[in-house]
Amino acid sequence: MDASTILSRLQFAFTIAYHYLFPQLTMGLALLLLILKTLYLRTREEKYNDSVHFWGRIFAVTFIVGVVTGIPMEFQFGTNWARFSAFAGDIIAQTLAMEGAFAFFLESAFLGIFLFGERSLGQKVHWFSIFMVWLGTWASGGFIIASNAWMQHPVGYTLSNGHLHISDYWAVLFNPWIIPQFMHTMSGAVITGSFFMAGAGAYYLLTKQHIEYARIFVTLGVIVGLIASIIQLYPSGDLEGRQVADFQPTKLAAMEGLFKTEQGAGIVIIGQPDTSNGRLDNPIIVPKVLSFLTYRHWTAEVKGLNAFPADQHPDWIDLLYYSYHIMVGLGTFFIAIMGVAFLLWLWQRRLFATRWMLWILMLATPFPFLANTAGWFTTELGRQPWIAFGLLRTAQGSSITLSSGNVLFTLIGFAGMYLLLGILYIVLVIYETLRRGPLVQTQQAKAPQEAEGLADEGYY
Structure with missing residues (x-):
């Protein structure tokens, strides 16, 4: 693999990892906003509507930054991955165009109504x-x-003159790979939004600010976060693991550090992969669990990396292994954190006064972002060395006219621009919104309305 292709992969990984920090939060917050608004309509308690306004502002800023950072992603298909676009563009362009024409248009149009059409x-x-x-x-x-x-998992295509053409539109839209991945991704996004909301509420409770709103944020964040964390494990995580075993057994072997085929394979809790010698150092393994989770049989055979040619192994086995275990480890901690917090909430609402638990909720806020990023690294690293699994290798998909210097220059440029966007986002969300709190934001939002009402009554 030449230097230009390696740098193109690095650039795509950097831009998508940075970009996805924002959509995972908006997808999670969107559901929480819907719940808050529903609670307001059912109870007519203004604190719920005030919470909608507060988190709506955070949602809007996050959405805008997500859009800006997402634009370079699709351009890279043409600039950095021209051969892949020429090979599979007839299929990939369909779903990407539908995302822009339907889904993005839908959320953008109604976001304007949400922000400005309430009165x-x-x-x-x-x-x-x-x-x-x-x-x-x-x-x-x-x-x-x-x-x-x-x-x-390529489906619904025909190969003609070195290019793929879509042969079954519905097969692409109802690819069996979609449902488990969608469930896993959305539950991960809800976990991010829930921890973000619960962490903000925990901060307000610890600092004795905006107590009434803080209780809402912590309660909603913990309840929804616990449900999403359980779904992340089962059924979505289970379905994801089983389809990987069926369609990408090399990914499964690398994720689990399984270098040799085993019957009754165990699941690795801790261990360091030694790829040069094909073994795990200092492993802690729970016997036979991997076989059961994968094939529902304690003595089932699970293929190791030795069962496949070396040129079909993922490129960076070590990074794939650690990404997967970071994701799974953090996901386990999320269930434990939200489970304990929920029990404290049930127990005479002791959660609101249990400072050690509030500290945990607040300090845990960034970790779902890390877990989701590790999850996407697992997904993409495990697909290698294929850009379209089994059809086109990554080394054959990059642009041949793009020099390594061109890619490095744009990578440095993206890093600089994204740094500035990150600073701006922190100022707007952390300093201007979260630091001031929901009560201040609500008063500022209501002041123009009250002034307008006074003007209508002849006071001005």
Whole structure:
């Protein structure tokens, strides 16, 4: 693999890892906003609607930064991966175009109504706008996942003159790979949004600010976060693992550090892969569990990397192994954290006064971002050395006219621009919104409305 291709892979990994920090939060917050608005319509308690306004501002800023950082992703198909685009563009372009034409348009249009149409259109239309924003964000994620699912498990195509052509449109849209990946991705996004909301509420409780709102944030974050964390493990994680075993056994072997085929294979808790010698150093293994989880039989045979030619092994086995174990390890901790927090909440609402648990919730806020990033690294590293699994190798998909210097220059440029965007985002969300809190934001939002009402009554 030449230097230009390696740098193109590095650039794509950097831009998508940075970009996905924002969509995972918006997809998670969209569901929480819908729940908050529904609670307001059912109870008519203003604290819920105030919470919608507060988190709506964070959602809007995150959405905008997500859009900006996402634009370079699709351009790279033409600039850095021209041979792949020429080979499979007839298929990939379909789902990517649907994401832009339908899902992105839907969420963008109704986001405007959500932000600016509440007073003029009423509360029920405002709820509907939030529902459509949630639907749009999840549909957008669904079409992107459909594109990635095809690269993981190509279906519905014919090969003619060295190019792929779509032969079954519905096979692409209903690729069996999509549902488990969609469930896993969306539950991961909800975990991110829930931990973000619960962490903010925990901070307010620890600092004795905005107590009434803080209780709402912690309660909703913990309950939804616990449900999403369980779904992340089962059924979505289980379905993901089983389809990997069926369609990408080399990925499964590398993820688990299984260098040799075993009957009754165990699952690795801790260990360091030694790829040069084909072994795990200092392993702690639970016997036979991997065989059972994969094939529902304690003595089932699980193929190791030695069962496949070396040129079909993932390129960076070590990084894939550690990414997978970081994701699984953090996911286990998420269930434990939210489970304990939920029990404290049930027990006479002791959660709100249990400072050690509030500290854990607050400090755990960044970890779902890390877990989701590790999950995407696992997905993409495990597909290697294929850019379209079994059809086109990554080394054959890059642009041949692009020099390594060109790629390095743009990579440095992206890093600089994204650094500035990150600083701006921190200022707007952390300093201007979260630091001031929901009460200040609500008062600022209501002040123009009150002034307008006074003007209508002749005070001005």
